[in-house]
Each structure stands twice: as C-alpha cells, then as structure tokens.
Amino acid sequence: MFNVVSRPTFTRDVPVNVPSGDGFEEQTLKATFNALTDDEQGTFNLATPDDVKDFLRKAIVSLDDLADEEGNPVTYSPAILEDLIGRGYVRIALLATYTRAQIKAVTGN
Numbered sequence: 001m002f003n004v005v006s007r008p009t010f011t012r013d014v015p016v017n018v019p020s021g022d023g024f025e026e027q028t029l030k031a032t033f034n035a036l037t038d039d040e041q042g043t044f045n046l047a048t049p050d051d052v053k054d055f056l057r058k059a060i061v062s063l064d065d066l067a068d069e070e071g072n073p074v075t076y077s078p079a080i081l082e083d084l085i086g087r088g089y090v091r092i093a094l095l096a097t098y099t100r101a102q103i104k105a106v107t108g109n
Helices: 048-058 078-085 088-107
Strands: 007-020 023-034 058-063
Touching: 007 078, 023 048, 023 088, 048 058, 048 078, 048 088, 058 078, 078 088
Parallel strands: none
Antiparallel strands: 007 023, 023 058
C-alpha cells in the first residue's frame, strides 16, 4: 500500500565542511526537509545563489543540533536559517543532502 501524504518530510544528517585554518573541519547538523514536488522544484534555478536560498527556504522545515561558538545549544529560527544559508559552504551542504536524499528515494537504494 502507498500512503498519499500531502506534504511528506524527511530528516537527514548534513555534513558541512567548515573552513578552518588551512583546511576544513567537518561538522554535522540535522535538517528536516519538505519533499517538494517537481512543479515546486522547477520554479528555482539552482545555478544561482539567490534561487538556492529561496529553494532552501521552501524545502527546510527545521534545523537541529546547532550550537554557538561556546557549544551552547542554538534554537532554530528564521534568522538562524538566513544566517546559515548566507554561508556558501552551509548552503551547498544543505542542497547536496536534499538532492542525495531525493535521488536515493527515486532509485530505491
């Protein structure tokens, strides 16, 4: 049986390569995404940063496992989302994770 859900969501760990010194430090956050329809996705040109930001605003339900520089928990908010998607390395990691999850869902692997 297939359950028809009007707005399916899914949660994934998002590995983010954060610039650090001469390289990167891998950190992880947890994102809950809306599974967008083809029509919704088709309205975005994912080759431009502004459209990727708009896409992520529509796709992201929430972000978890966030902390400040001292390690104190940070609560998800629209302002936090804007801050994070304004950083290319976070934006690319979120988009890549969403895309990988959708490809895996389609291929069944």
